[in-house]
């Protein structure tokens with residue numbers, strides 16, 4: 001038995017599992033480098049995208065935001081992350097903010113769980129990440 005058995009995805013009420021499951025499995029498949037993962041509570045999927053600059057990160061976010069308006073569906077995302085690195089002595093300068101990443105979670109709030117819209121938006125993010133020169 002595996003040490004970390006895969007969690008069952010929690011689809012939102014009314015979501016057609018037959019339609020959603022194959023799409024979700026493609027996004028989660030470790031071998032196709034999609035890199036989407038279920039959130040710990042399995043009601044969403046998340047992924048970290050990395051770009052060369054803040055400018056290209058923001059351009060990516062703008063294109064996703066446009067699609068949010070069209071789909072009326074919105075991500076949970078963050079663009080700033082604190083990273084720590086170990087210098088010779090531990091000081092507050094051992095922390096640095098980085099702005100060229102965006103972590104995105106797609107989940108549906110009402111009804112709670114994964115919907116086709118989340119999966120469609122995840123695919124859209126993958127396409128736009130390529131357009132904007134994602135660093136993998």
Ligand SMILES: C[C@H](O)[C@H](O)[C@H]1CNC2=NC(N)=NC(=O)C2=N1
Nearest residue numbers: 072073074075107108109110111
């Ligand atoms: C009325 C409007 O469509 C809803 O409030 C939408 C807006 N965007 C949304 N986005 C997400 N991620 N989940 C929702 O439940 C949701 N609801």
